Amino acid sequence: MKKILISGLTNIETTLQIKGFPLDYNPINYPFFGVNSRVSGVGYNLAKALKKLGSEIDYISLIGADLAGKSVKMTFEEEGLSTDYIIDSLEATPQSVILYDKEGRRQIHTDLKDIQDRVYPEEIFDKLVKKASILCLTNINFSRPFLKKGCELNKVIATDVHTIEDLNDEYNRDFMEYADILFMSDELLPMPPKQWVQKLWDEFGTEIIVIGLGSKGALLAIKEDDFIEVIPAVKTRGVVNTVGAGDSLFSCFVHCYNKEANPYKAIKKAIVFASYKIGATSASEGFLAEEELNQLYKKLNK
Template sequence: MKSVAVIGDNCVDFYSHLNRYYLTGNIVDTGMNLAQLGVPTSILTTVADDEYGKEMLQCFKEQGLNISHVKVAHGDTAITYMQLIEKERIHGDYLEGVLEDMVFDSEDVHFAASHNVVHSAYWGKAEGVLQDIKKANPECFISFDFADRLESHLVKELDGIVDIGFFSYREKDEKIMDFLKERMKNGMKVAVATFGENGSLALSENQVYEAGIVKTEVVNTVGAGDSFIAGFLSCYIKSGNIERSLQEGAKLAAYIISIFEPWENKR
C-alpha cells in the first residue's frame, strides 16, 4: 500500500472558557485522519518534553503513526488560545514554544522521500526542504495546504515542486479558476480549491471536477480543511479518481466538524 509522510508543526488548541484542549497542527490533523483511514503514515515534527509534548508523542503512537523521525526538544509545546463563538473557532494568542527552533535535516529529507506522498502545510515550517525531498525522489508526490494564502510568496516559490495543492477560497469564480489554471501551467498536477459550505473543485489535465458538501450538525469547524485533505489523499492514492476523492474529502470533513476535536481520538 502507498504511504504518506506528513511533515511540519504540532500544537495545542486551548479553550480557556471551556477549560478544554486538544492536540493539533495541520499535519497532525491530516496525519491522524490518514492513519485512521488505513494509510501507512509517518510524521516528522518536533515535540516538546513538557506534559503536552509527552501526550502528543503517546497519541501519535496510539493512533498508529510512524514516529521514528519525531524529535523531542526541551521546552514548551506550541499553544494557541482559542474561543468558540457560534460554532466557529476564533484564534487568539499564539506561543510558538519549541517550534521556534524546529528544523528538518538531511536524514528527515531522505526518510520523507522514501514515501509515495509527502504532505505539508503553510504553517508547517517545512517548505524549505520540499525541493530537497523532490530531488531525493522525483517520483514522490508533494502535497501542500496553502490555506487561504493565495497571495503568499510561497505559492510561486513552490510552483514546480508541489504536485497536489490545496487552497481555501470563498466560492467558485473567475479569479480562483484563473489562479488554479496558473498553478497547473506552472507544474502542479492537481489543484484543489475548497469553498466551505459551497463545496470544492479540482483541476487536473484540463479537466474540472466538482463536489458538494455532506450536510451535518456543526459542533466545531476546526479540522475541516485538514480532514478534507486526508479524505482526498487517502482516496486519491488508492484510486486516482479525483471526483471520488473530492467526495471522500467532503465526507470526512463533515464528520470531523460534527465532533469537537479535529480528529477522532480512538484510544
C-alpha cells in the same frame, strides 16, 4: 499499500466555546465543558486522519521537551501512532487557542514558539522518503528543504497553503511551486476561484488543485483534463466546529488518491469525510474509518 510521509506541526490545542462573535468584554465566565485541550496541529491531524482511514504512514515533527511535549508523546502512544520521528528539540511545544460559537464560526490563535527557526534532521527524512509514494509536506518552515529533495526523487508532493491571496506570497511560494497536489481555502482569494486556478496553472502548472469553498463544497481542477468544477457540499450531521475541516478534506483526498489515483472520486469522498468531521469539537476529532466512509458515501450517492 503505498506509504505516505507527513511532515507537519504538532501542538496542544485549547478550544473555547463562546456565545458568539463579536465577543463582548466581561471579567469571568464559566462555560462548563466548554474548554477542552487536546493534541492537534495540521501535521498531527493529517497523521491521525490518515491512520484512521487505514493509510500506512510515517510522521515527522518537532516538539519541546516540556510537559506539553510529554502529553504529545503519551497521546501518540495511546492512539497507536509512532513517535520514532518526533524530535523534542524545541524550547517549548507549540500551542493554539480556538474560540468557536454555535454557528461553527471560529477564531484561531496559534503560538508556534521557536519552531520556525529550527530544522528537522535531514538524514531521517532521507531514510523515510525512499519508502513513500506521496509526501504531505505542510507549510511549516522545517518542511521547506524537503520540497526540492522530493521533487528530485520524483515523489508526488501534496501540500495545503490554507488561506492564500498572492501568488508571490514569500512564505508559501515554494510550497505552491513544488506541489503536484495543492490545497487552499477561498477565504482570502483576490478573485473568483476559477480565475485563481488559471493563474496557478499559468504560473506553476500545478496538476491537481483543490480550493475549499466552505459550505459550498470544494472546487476541483485537473490540468491534464482542463477540468475546473465545483463539487457541492453534503450534509452528514450537524455542524459543531469547522476548525480542521480543511485538514480532513486534504487528508481524505490524499488517502483515496494514494490508493486509486482518481482525483474525481477522491474529492467526492473527501467532502463526505470533512462534512462528518465538523460535527466534532476539536480539529483532531470526528474522523471516519474507511469502511464507515464508504458506507456513508454509498448512502449519499444512491
